[in-house]
Amino acid sequence: xxxxELYEYKAQIVKAMAHPSRLMxxxxxxxxxxxxxxxxxxxxxxxxxxxxxxxxxKNAGIVSCRKEGLQVxxxxxxxxxxxxxxxxxxxxCEDAKRKQSASTVLSVx
Amino acid sequence: xxxxELYEYKAQIVKAMAHPSRLMxxxxxxxxxxxxxxxxxxxxxxxxxxxxxxxxxKNAGIVSCRKEGLQVxxxxxxxxxxxxxxxxxxxxCEDAKRKQSASTVLSVx
DNA sequence: TTACTAATTTGCATTATAGGCAAATAGTTT
DNA sequence: AAACTATTTGCCTATAATGCAAATTAGTAA
Numbered sequence: 001x002x003x004x005e006l007y008e009y010k011a012q013i014v015k016a017m018a019h020p021s022r023l024m025x026x027x028x029x030x031x032x033x034x035x036x037x038x039x040x041x042x043x044x045x046x047x048x049x050x051x052x053x054x055x056x057x058k059n060a061g062i063v064s065c066r067k068e069g070l071q072v073x074x075x076x077x078x079x080x081x082x083x084x085x086x087x088x089x090x091x092x093c094e095d096a097k098r099k100q101s102a103s104t105v106l107s108v109x
Numbered sequence: 110x111x112x113x114e115l116y117e118y119k120a121q122i123v124k125a126m127a128h129p130s131r132l133m134x135x136x137x138x139x140x141x142x143x144x145x146x147x148x149x150x151x152x153x154x155x156x157x158x159x160x161x162x163x164x165x166x167k168n169a170g171i172v173s174c175r176k177e178g179l180q181v182x183x184x185x186x187x188x189x190x191x192x193x194x195x196x197x198x199x200x201x202c203e204d205a206k207r208k209q210s211a212s213t214v215l216s217v218x
Numbered sequence: 219t220t221a222c223t224a225a226t227t228t229g230c231a232t233t234a235t236a237g238g239c240a241a242a243t244a245g246t247t248t
Numbered sequence: 249a250a251a252c253t254a255t256t257t258g259c260c261t262a263t264a265a266t267g268c269a270a271a272t273t274a275g276t277a278a
Contacts, residue, residue, distance in 0.1 A: 007129035010197045015127035019266090020116035023123065036225060049267050051226055056265095061204040070224045070275055078203055080196035087189035088119045094187055095170040128236085145255060158237050160256055165235095179245055179254050 016060030017081070021045070022053050025074075029063065030082055033075035125169030126190070130154070131162050134183075138172065139191055142184035 017023060021043045028034050028042055040050045054074060057063045062081060065074045076082075126132060130152045137143050137151055149159045163183055166172045171190060174183045185191075 004129065007132050009201060010132055010194070011127055011129040013197050013200050014123060014132065015265095018120055018124035018127040020113065020120040023116050023119055024113075046268055047225070048227080048269075052266085055226080061200050067225090067274085072225060078196065078200045080199055084193040084196060085119070087187065087193060088122050090189055091122050091170045091187045092118060155238055156255075157239075157257080160254095161237080164256080176245085176255095179252095181255065 013060045013062065016056050016062055019053065019056075021050070022057055023085075025050075025053060025057065026062065026076065026081060027085070029074060029076045030079075033066075033073040035071040035073050037071060039074065122169045122171065125165050125171055128162065128165075130159070131166055132194075134159075134162060134166065135171065135185065135190060136194070138183060138185045139188075142175075142182040144180040144182050146180060148183065 017026065024043050025039055028039060034042075036047075036050065036054065039054070040047050043050055043053070054063065054065070057074075058065065062077060063074050064077045065072050067073075126135065133152050134148055137148060143151075145156070145160065145163065148163070149156050152159055152162075163172065163174070166183075167174065171186060172183050173186045174181050176182075
């Protein structure tokens, strides 16, 4: 396949987003840069785990960071990622129309 | 966290896309339904593997299928998924501006 | 220098995922 | 019914992702 390599590359990026904590982080970075310490408060759990998630996102090219004093601030490098979230919601809504499982969590009419 | 459950739900959907063969399948379904046999030709490999990828996409609510005679035809249930692909390309392009690794595969100027 | 704080990296154990093969299912044809 | 085709499912092994804890790096302040 000619573009098999390209699909592998794309899959790497999608995979980088494919974790609840990392989606939460991306959402948190929607409007402004946030330091690791705040992100830890947000997603909870061990700081080493949060740091690992951030490095996954960074390696995929989704976020970038800058250091200011002791803190490291992360920001979204490609904001269009956020548009996608609406579509994921659409998948959930479509599903909710049939099953009931998702409707409670999204409060779909 | 309030909507931790929601993020887990979303991650499931994103995870379902996070594989080169499955991205390839989604792309193939962009404009029309395609039978499993054609999809196997496309992604290659064992048919049982392809079938498994399809069931991952189906469980996530991304595709649906209908049977016609001996064949099963799959189609995209939520086409907005495709919009997202442009954004993944944007991530790759952003990256290509710095590194050189991706530029060859995407032929970015 | 030492002590302190923020973040990252590394090692390890646990769990999840991928892919192949063979067997099972469902629909078709004879 | 039996033979045939398309697809799915169960079982297995190999590989990758996860989360925690301990060790490490980097910046700050005494």
